[in-house]
Amino acid sequence: MKTTGNTVLITGGSAGIGFEIAKIFSEKGNNVIITGRNEARLANAASKLKNTTAIVSDVANKQDVDKLVATLKNDFPNINVVINNAGAASYYVLDSVDNAYERAEEEIVTNYLSIVGLNQKLLPLLSVQPEAAIVNVSSIVAYVPNHVIPTYAASKAALHSYTQSLRLTLEKSTDVKVFELMPPLVNTDFSTEIGGENGIPASEVAEALIHAFENETYEIRVGRTADLFGLFLQSPEQALSAMNPVPVA
Secondary structure (H helix, E strand, O other): OOOOOOEEEEEOOOOHHHHHHHHHHHHOOOEEEEEEOOHHHHHHHHHOOOOEEEEEOOOOOHHHHHHHHHHHHHHOOOOOEEEEOOOOOOOOOOOOOOOHHHHHHHHHHHHHHHHHHHHHHHHHHHOOOOOEEEEEEOOHHHOOOOOOOHHHHHHHHHHHHHHHHHHHHHHHHOOEEEEEEEOOOEOOHHHHHHOHHHOEOHHHHHHHHHHHHHHOOOEEEOOHHHHHHHHHHHOHHHHHHHHOOOOOO
16 A cells, blocks of 8 residues: 555544654655544644645534535545544443443444444545555454453444454455554553553554555554454453453552
């Protein structure tokens, strides 16, 4: 998959992993579109990037998505890369709250259903391009959950399964390549509550994606994700324990 001369949509592109992906693609001569819910933060991000257009849009809002798709068809008909990065997370344990359903609903809609919907709406555009790609950003917890982000982990596990099915489907009928980017803990505002300061830089995740494009590596296990995946293949029980260590008294 080429890394220059693309027209790239990045949802949740105003901060964290999304911003770093936008930065590295924009610096390589791609035409980049970033979306997000916060207009001021989105405009600030775009002002720091080359070749970048900001569009205010909430992936979980169907009307916003329809407007976004219409804008892309009219203004960016050559779009050939979609990076589904926007996400929502709740940090809690299942027996400590009385609104687990509501939290799970938000995460499933944002982290899974919205991606299914956007991909479906953009596939007609992508499938007519000479070369195209979809990137779904999941997580290390797509393999093994962490109990303090229980329904977030469940949403990423669903996304992982869907991504595999989408890849198998599209490789038979189109030239659209399907990638899954699986970061471990990353040092962003998004992960502050679970010790994000101990995570890897978001730029490392972006660099891993570029490398995967160059080598057509479709499951991109960044940093600790690769180690956990190896352990999971050997012993799912040990992998679960590694992800959920017992606190030292």
